[in-house]
Amino acid sequence: MSWIIFSILAALIWATSNAVDKFVLTKWSKRPTMPMTVQWSIGVIVSIFIYFWRGFSLLPESQVLILSVTVGTLEVLAGIFYFKAVKIEEISRIATLFNLAPLFVAVLAMLFLGEIFTASTYAGIFLVIVGAVIVSAKKPIRLTFSKAFLFMTLASLFFALDAVIMKYMLHTLDFWTAFSYTRLGAVFAMVPLMAMNTLHLHRAVRKYGKKVLGVIALNESLNVVGIILSTVATAIGYVTLVHALTSIQPLFVLMFAIIGSIFYPKLLKEEIGASTLAKKLAGIILMIAGVILIT
Numbered sequence: 001m002s003w004i005i006f007s008i009l010a011a012l013i014w015a016t017s018n019a020v021d022k023f024v025l026t027k028w029s030k031r032p033t034m035p036m037t038v039q040w041s042i043g044v045i046v047s048i049f050i051y052f053w054r055g056f057s058l059l060p061e062s063q064v065l066i067l068s069v070t071v072g073t074l075e076v077l078a079g080i081f082y083f084k085a086v087k088i089e090e091i092s093r094i095a096t097l098f099n100l101a102p103l104f105v106a107v108l109a110m111l112f113l114g115e116i117f118t119a120s121t122y123a124g125i126f127l128v129i130v131g132a133v134i135v136s137a138k139k140p141i142r143l144t145f146s147k148a149f150l151f152m153t154l155a156s157l158f159f160a161l162d163a164v165i166m167k168y169m170l171h172t173l174d175f176w177t178a179f180s181y182t183r184l185g186a187v188f189a190m191v192p193l194m195a196m197n198t199l200h201l202h203r204a205v206r207k208y209g210k211k212v213l214g215v216i217a218l219n220e221s222l223n224v225v226g227i228i229l230s231t232v233a234t235a236i237g238y239v240t241l242v243h244a245l246t247s248i249q250p251l252f253v254l255m256f257a258i259i260g261s262i263f264y265p266k267l268l269k270e271e272i273g274a275s276t277l278a279k280k281l282a283g284i285i286l287m288i289a290g291v292i293l294i295t
Contacts, residue, residue: 003237007245010229013222015252020219025087028204028212036079039220040190043183050180071165072186078158081151089148097152099132102244104160109240124293127286128247135283167239175235244294247287
């Protein structure tokens, strides 16, 4: 099934983007919303290109315009909390916490889209969530959660709302039109952030060189490609299963983070002690088992 391929490719691309996000926020910028400004700008450029390339489907009703703005705003809010979490926590744990989103998606899709599955499928989603919690907890016995956990819970909830609304829109729109409308819909939320971050981005480029803009632009372009792939997968598959399957993302992120810790420890520092790595791998194994049940 093609939606499986698109979902896995989106997870791989987002994993790559996660690692670069951590690099950017560690080395070049302390402002989490700066990469979002670049991502939004690229998304708008891609949407304009799509319009001249193939045009947009006509809006069937004004409700779609409202939903487009809602989706765009939810993505901006989710992105803000995501980058705040990236700034203070290991990237493998951040990526794993994104797996809280499938739980929210499963509940919301069941309530509002009528997506109901077998007990084994829901067991798979549960294993994914348990694996996420195991990998994210710094100490097995600690009962309190960090700010990063709170930020990622909010980000996952907003992304889940975004995904469910997007699936609803895809019932009447083709995926290119839905993608473009939601990119443009983020304008209302991004204009204030763009005003605040343009000067900061200019200072970073002046201090570290044009490579800053190049790396961020390339990385956020990858992020946009991941969004497109996820949108295509959602258009042809169940949104619950698509977002559960993208939970394979931490496998790629952990691999990138370990390699980065070995060869570039000052840029991508990751705990790779035996006990820590064993715990993370145990969580990953649970997530793999969950993905198998889901698919």
